[in-house]
Amino acid sequence: MSATHGIVAVIPLAWGEDALVATLGTAQQVSASAGCGFDVLLLGEDVPAQVLQRLASAGAGAVRLAQHSALADAQNQPALAAATAQVLGDLSGQQVLLVPPGADGEELAGHLAAQLDAPLLGRCQQLLWDDAGWLAERAVWGGRKTLELRLDAPLGVACLRLGKAQAVAAGELAEPQRVALSQPLPPAMLIEQSRSEQRLAPVQGARLVVAGGRGVNEQGFALLEELAARLDGALGGSLPAVDAGLVPVARQVGISGNFVTAGVYLAVGISGTPQHLAGISSETCILAVNKDPAADIFKVANVGVVAEWEQLLPVLLEQLPG
Numbered sequence: 431m432s433a434t435h436g437i438v439a440v441i442p443l444a445w446g447e448d449a450l451v452a453t454l455g456t457a458q459q460v461s462a463s464a465g466c467g468f469d470v471l472l473l474g475e476d477v478p479a480q481v482l483q484r485l486a487s488a489g490a491g492a493v494r495l496a497q498h499s500a501l502a503d504a505q506n507q508p509a510l511a512a513a514t515a516q517v518l519g520d521l522s523g524q525q526v527l528l529v530p531p532g533a534d535g536e537e538l539a540g541h542l543a544a545q546l547d548a549p550l551l552g553r554c555q556q557l558l559w560d561d562a563g564w565l566a567e568r569a570v571w572g573g574r575k576t577l578e579l580r581l582d583a584p585l586g587v588a589c590l591r592l593g594k595a596q597a598v599a600a601g602e603l604a605e606p607q608r609v610a611l612s613q614p615l616p617p618a619m620l621i622e623q624s625r626s627e628q629r630l631a632p633v634q635g636a637r638l639v640v641a642g643g644r645g646v647n648e649q650g651f652a653l654l655e656e657l658a659a660r661l662d663g664a665l666g667g668s669l670p671a672v673d674a675g676l677v678p679v680a681r682q683v684g685i686s687g688n689f690v691t692a693g694v695y696l697a698v699g700i701s702g703t704p705q706h707l708a709g710i711s712s713e714t715c716i717l718a719v720n721k722d723p724a725a726d727i728f729k730v731a732n733v734g735v736v737a738e739w740e741q742l743l744p745v746l747l748e749q750l751p752g
C-alpha cells in the first residue's frame with residue numbers, strides 16, 4: 431500500500447455476499463482512481479475459501495481477519511467496531527476505512543468513527559484523492575447539490591456504492607493474517623422483538639415504495655396501501671400527509687424522515703419539493719402521478735403520468751391480481 435494514502439475495506443462476513451461484493455467493487459474503483467491499493471479487514475468467526483478467492487481476484491492487498499465468535503452476530507455493531515479498532519494497528523499516510531454501503535454500513539461507519547475518533551465522511555457519492563488529501567463528495571437535496579468534505583485527519587470512515595467487484599487479478603488463494611483480539615468485545619444488544627400491527631414493510635430497505643402526498647386524501651391512501659400490499663411494497667408519505675394523519679410518521683420520506691433506496695418509488699399527489707426528494711436515492715426510479723403537468727416532480731421522475739389519482743388508482747388496482 432502507498433505510504434501516502436490508502437483504503438482499508440472493513441467487511442463483516444456475517445453481512446453476506448452482497449456486502450462483500452459491493453464493498454470490494456467500491457474499494458477497487460476508489461483505489462484505482464486514487465492510485466493506491468486497498469487492504470481488507472474481515473470481521474467474523476471464520477472465512478470461507480470462496481471469500482478469499484473473491485478477494486484475491488478483486489486485487490485486494492493485505493487481507494486480515496479479526497476472528498471472534500461474537501463477530502458472527504451481524505447485528506452486533508458495537509462489537510464489529512470494537513474489533514476493528516483493536517486490530518487496525520498503525521496505518522501510514524492518510525487512510526479511509528470503507529464499510530459496506532447501505533443502512534447497516536452507515537450505522538457501522540458511525541460506530542467506527544466514534545471508536546476511532548475519526549471523522550465520519552458518511553454516505554458519499556465519490557471519494558477522490560488529490561494533492562491536498564482525500565476528498566469526499568456527498569449528494570444533498572436529493573442529489574441536486576454536491577457537498578465536498580476534505581478529510582483533515584489521518585483516518586476517515588466512509589460508506590459508498592460504486593458497483594460490484596470485478597475480477598482483475600489471477601485470484602490465487604492466500605491465507606489471511608488472523609489477528610487475535612486482546613480485549614473482550616461488547617456483548618450483543620438485547621433486542622426485544624414484537625409484532626408490528628402494520629401489514630406493510632418499512633420504507634427503509636423496501637424494494638418498492640408507494641407514497642402519497644398532500645394531493646391524496648384518506649380514501650386515496652387506502653388505495654395506495656392496497657397497491658403497496660399487492661405489489662409487495664411499502665407505503666410512504668410526504669410530511670403534509672403525515673401531518674394530516676394519513677400515514678404514520680415512521681413512513682415519512684424526506685429530509686426530516688426516511689431515506690429510501692428502493693428500486694422504484696411511486697409518488698402520487700406529491701409535488702416534488704427538495705425536502706421530499708432529499709429522502710429518495712438518486713439511483714431510485716421515480717414514477718410520478720400528479721394532476722399538474724408543471725409539478726416539479728416531473729423534472730426528476732423517470733416516468734410521469736399527468737392524472738388525478740381518483741381516476742388512475744382504481745384502474746391500476748383492477749389490473750393487478752388481488
Ligand SMILES: Cc1cc2nc3c(=O)[nH]c(=O)nc-3n(C[C@H](O)[C@H](O)[C@H](O)COP(=O)(O)OP(=O)(O)OC[C@H]3O[C@@H](n4cnc5c(N)ncnc54)[C@H](O)[C@@H]3O)c2cc1C
Binds near residue numbers: 670682702719720
Ligand atoms: C425543515 C423542513 C423539513 C421538511 N422535511 C420534509 C420531509 O422530510 N418530507 C417531506 O415530504 N416534506 C418535508 N418538508 C415539507 C416540504 O417543504 C413540502 O411542504 C412538502 O414536501 C410538500 O409535500 P407534498 O408534495 O405532499 O405537498 P404539495 O407540495 O402541496 O403537493 C401536492 C401535490 O399534489 C398534486 N395533486 C393534488 N390533487 C391531486 C390529485 N387529485 N391527483 C394527483 N395529484 C394531485 C398537486 O398538483 C401537488 O403537486 C420539510 C420542510 C421543512 C421546512
